[in-house]
Amino acid sequence: MKYGHFDDANKEYVITNPQTPFPWINYLGNEDFFGLVSNTAGGYAFYKDAKFRRLTRYRYNNIPMDNGGRYFYIKDEDTIWSPGWKPVKTPLDKYECRHGLSYSKITGVKNGVSAESTFFIPLKTWAEVHHLKLTNDSDSVKKLKLFSFMEWCLWNAEDDQNNLQRNLNTGEVEVEGSTIYHKTEYKERRNHYAFYSVNTPINGYDTNRESFVGLYNELSGPQAVLDGKPHNSEAHGWSPVASHYIEVELQPGEAKDFIFVLGYVENPEEDKWESKGVINKKPALAIQQKFDTAEKVENALAELKSYWENLLSIINLESKDDKLNRMVNIWNQYQCMVTFNMSRSASFFEVGIGRGMGFRDSNQDLIGFVHQVPERARERIIDIASTQFPDGGCYHQYQPLTKRGNDAIGGGFNDDPLWLILGTVSYIKETGDFSILDEMVPFDNDESIAQSLFDHLTISFNHVIKNLGPNGLPLIGRADWNDCLNLNCFSTNPNESFQTTENNTKGSKAESVMIAGLFVVYGTDYVELCEKLGKTDEAARAKSEVNKMAEAVKSKGWDGEWFLRAYDFYGNKVGSDENEEGKIFIESQGWCTMAGIGKDEGMCEKSLDAVKERLDCEYGIVLNNPAFTRYVVEYGEISTYPKGYKENAGIFCHNNPWIMIGETRIGRGDRAWEYYQKICPAYLEEISDLHRTEPYVYAQMIAGKDAYIPGEAKNSWLTGTAAWNFYAITQFILGVRPEYEGLLVDPCLPKAMEEYQFTRKFRGATYKINIVNGERGHGVKALSINGNKVDGNLIPLQKAGGVYQVEVIMY
Numbered sequence: 038m039k040y041g042h043f044d045d046a047n048k049e050y051v052i053t054n055p056q057t058p059f060p061w062i063n064y065l066g067n068e069d070f071f072g073l074v075s076n077t078a079g080g081y082a083f084y085k086d087a088k089f090r091r092l093t094r095y096r097y098n099n100i101p102m103d104n105g106g107r108y109f110y111i112k113d114e115d116t117i118w119s120p121g122w123k124p125v126k127t128p129l130d131k132y133e134c135r136h137g138l139s140y141s142k143i144t145g146v147k148n149g150v151s152a153e154s155t156f157f158i159p160l161k162t163w164a165e166v167h168h169l170k171l172t173n174d175s176d177s178v179k180k181l182k183l184f185s186f187m188e189w190c191l192w193n194a195e196d197d198q199n200n201l202q203r204n205l206n207t208g209e210v211e212v213e214g215s216t217i218y219h220k221t222e223y224k225e226r227r228n229h230y231a232f233y234s235v236n237t238p239i240n241g242y243d244t245n246r247e248s249f250v251g252l253y254n255e256l257s258g259p260q261a262v263l264d265g266k267p268h269n270s271e272a273h274g275w276s277p278v279a280s281h282y283i284e285v286e287l288q289p290g291e292a293k294d295f296i297f298v299l300g301y302v303e304n305p306e307e308d309k310w311e312s313k314g315v316i317n318k319k320p321a322l323a324i325q326q327k328f329d330t331a332e333k334v335e336n337a338l339a340e341l342k343s344y345w346e347n348l349l350s351i352i353n354l355e356s357k358d359d360k361l362n363r364m365v366n367i368w369n370q371y372q373c374m375v376t377f378n379m380s381r382s383a384s385f386f387e388v389g390i391g392r393g394m395g396f397r398d399s400n401q402d403l404i405g406f407v408h409q410v411p412e413r414a415r416e417r418i419i420d421i422a423s424t425q426f427p428d429g430g431c432y433h434q435y436q437p438l439t440k441r442g443n444d445a446i447g448g449g450f451n452d453d454p455l456w457l458i459l460g461t462v463s464y465i466k467e468t469g470d471f472s473i474l475d476e477m478v479p480f481d482n483d484e485s486i487a488q489s490l491f492d493h494l495t496i497s498f499n500h501v502i503k504n505l506g507p508n509g510l511p512l513i514g515r516a517d518w519n520d521c522l523n524l525n526c527f528s529t530n531p532n533e534s535f536q537t538t539e540n541n542t543k544g545s546k547a548e549s550v551m552i553a554g555l556f557v558v559y560g561t562d563y564v565e566l567c568e569k570l571g572k573t574d575e576a577a578r579a580k581s582e583v584n585k586m587a588e589a590v591k592s593k594g595w596d597g598e599w600f601l602r603a604y605d606f607y608g609n610k611v612g613s614d615e616n617e618e619g620k621i622f623i624e625s626q627g628w629c630t631m632a633g634i635g636k637d638e639g640m641c642e643k644s645l646d647a648v649k650e651r652l653d654c655e656y657g658i659v660l661n662n663p664a665f666t667r668y669v670v671e672y673g674e675i676s677t678y679p680k681g682y683k684e685n686a687g688i689f690c691h692n693n694p695w696i697m698i699g700e701t702r703i704g705r706g707d708r709a710w711e712y713y714q715k716i717c718p719a720y721l722e723e724i725s726d727l728h729r730t731e732p733y734v735y736a737q738m739i740a741g742k743d744a745y746i747p748g749e750a751k752n753s754w755l756t757g758t759a760a761w762n763f764y765a766i767t768q769f770i771l772g773v774r775p776e777y778e779g780l781l782v783d784p785c786l787p788k789a790m791e792e793y794q795f796t797r798k799f800r801g802a803t804y805k806i807n808i809v810n811g812e813r814g815h816g817v818k819a820l821s822i823n824g825n826k827v828d829g830n831l832i833p834l835q836k837a838g839g840v841y842q843v844e845v846i847m848y
């Protein structure tokens with residue numbers, strides 16, 4: 038069953054039933070200031086860091102789910118309703134939510150009144166705009182009472198929930214004109230406050246939650262709304278909120294616009310105050326003035342739309358498959374921007390408190406984003422590398438506000454350093470900007486021990502070969518990409534986290550075949566980079582290490598029919614036919630086949646056939662098989678999950694594209710395409726009931742074949758799945774890949790795909806590449822640029838500014 042439909046022309050998903058199988062959300066904001074908004078106007082806003090600068094409150098895992106947001110209450114005689122259906126839940130005559138690119142438009146119609154609310158964050162602005170348009174479509178005069186409502190968070194989202202003995206005393210507000218200011222802690226160490234304004238005179242307000250809602254009421258029926266009048270309350274401590282009250286009279290056919298602005302302001306120390314105890318409001322008023330008419334707001338929204346038009350024009354596909362087009366051209370790219378911005382910090386599943394920007398995750402996010410805004414990718418690479426340790430090891434994450442690394446979600450993951458090579462190389466291939474390698478980058482944010490970014494890459498490469506185990510394979514550390522394969526934790530205490538508990542690497546023989554494959558892939562990239570830079574000795578040294586690793590995998594990492602996953606602490610095989618459960622894992626099949634290890638000996642083909650036979654199912658490829666049914670202390674968290682979920686035989690969508698790419702390496706386009714479609718949200722729209730998460734974005738996990746309900750997805754939005762699927766479909770299946778010297782055209786297609794046009798803006802030129810499939814579906818037979826034949830399948834760089842027509846005929 039569907040709950041809406043795609044509107045490709047407007048680049049929107051249109052939800053027509055508010056009772057979606059889970060809140061279906063969207064993101065507002067592109068840089069610095071962000072908001073999340075659900076299809077019923079739930080969600081929250083923050084500046085840069087969802088933990089340290091949270092503007093509005095949101096309670097996770099609430100009853101019902103998704104309570105709190107930017108709410109409007111309309112009282113029309115005795116009927117009270119909300120344009121987004123919630124929180125009042127009065128049945129609407131019409132409901133529609135259009136989630137677009139960085140904006141959402143939610144419309145409710147009741148008893149002849151239409152309320153259209155558009156939420157967005159204008160470019161380069163630290164504020165959300167909520168444009169509410171009320172229209173009287175009835176033939177009688179309407180006298181409406183309008184209430185806005187949102188609840189302030191006392192800035193630190195974690196402390197806000199925990200430290201009530203303090204926090205119930207600290208809340209402070211000011212009200213001036215139609216603006217409610219939130220200034221908790223401004224008088225001491227904070228240089229920032231927030232405000233919620235409206236561009237029209239108000240007839241009252243509330244800033245104290247209890248006065249507005251009532252101590253025993255719920256958000257569906259606040260006392261002030263029931264009474265039809267506010268209390269003009271001023272919060273001192275307790276829970277500060279912001280609610281405007283406006284009396285609206287509409288003649289038949291008349292419409293009125295109300296522009297609410299939820300903003301964030303920072304003032305320099307010497308300019309904090311207007312007078313004693315009265316905050317300096319100038320910057321806030323300036324923001325309000327920029328958006329005080331419907332016309333100004335519509336212009337700002339138009340600017341935002343053209344910003345996205347521009348970004349999305351860099352890669353564009355025209356094929357006969359609408360679902361594929363809308364994923365490649367709109368939604369997958371959009372999700373890549375969101376994952377780049379948020380890493381794994383703030384979604385409806387990630388509370389924005391524990392997790393910041395991940396070393397491993399953010400590097401991988403770059404492969405789906407670097408073509409969009411390369412300058413931001415560049416800055417990100419430097420920020421990430423700045424948290425690396427001098428020995429190549431890494432903080433697993435850093436806080437976006439402070440850019441300082443922390444080990445709040447663990448450390449000692451031995452795959453981490455290699456992802457920096459991926460991030461950097463992807464950036465250089467996209468831009469040709471080798472100068473990034475010369476940037477001086479600190480270790481652990483200590484400028485005094487800075488070295489060049491290139492040195493960081495060398496140190497990353499060396500970190501692997503300095504940490505090899507008894508079989509010549511990389512030691513796993515706490516874990517590799519799979520955070521839950523904890524081979525050195527041996528945890529028996531339910532009160533400790535597998536991610537942060539002691540990591541017993543001393544005497545451990547735990548080695549990872551996945552890191553070995555990863556090393557062959559990114560070690561080879563490193564070798565190529567050294568060659569490009571003329572560092573031939575270093576290239577030769579690195580190459581021999583890479584070859585050694587590939588040999589070690591062939592002799593010690595092969596189980597006969599597939600690649601082993603690892604060796605445990607004691608040196609026993611993990612992911613072998615010898616094991617009772619967890620005989621085969623996806624990660625090592627993905628990485629070793631992407632690396633092409635043992636390809637000539639038939640290992641890649643065998644490995645991928647084993648994936649098909651043992652791991653594939655109706656909804657995607659599961660992580661391992663058989664699923665674990667008991668706790669294995671020497672494996673850790675993976676065996677804590679019920680079978681079929683998360684890392685224990687769930688379809689962990691992030692790794693499915695590794696198999697797709699592996700399949701393209703051996704020329705099996707039909708297989709790669711089949712795997713692509715299985716987890717791609719646009720193809721799952723019809724089964725939204727089962728799938729549950731948004732049909733326009735990927736989820737981290739879909740319950741696997743062993744689960745209680747196979748096919749149910751969880752953790753949508755913030756997942757490496759976005760970047761990896763975009764990378765797999767555009768660069769390996771459709772096959773247009775940036776290389777140092779140009780664009781490589783190397784598709785591996787399903788037989789059924791006949792022809793498509795792939796437009797690529799690359800280093801200043803535009804390439805319109807028309808690809809005609811052949812019998813085999815891979816291998817380029819002929820390539821021409823503007824009618825001139827080119828040997829091979831590389832489009833060499835053309836003059837910037839030009840538009841080039843490229844014709845490609847495949848075998």
Ligand code: GLC
Binds near residue numbers: 398
């Ligand atoms: C989560 C983490 C990621 C990890 C993956 C597998 O998505 O963010 O870092 O690789 O789980 O455990």
Ligand code: GLC
Binds near residue numbers: 520
């Ligand atoms: C684990 C999750 C994994 C995540 C890790 C770190 O509980 O299963 O996906 O990467 O925690 O947050």
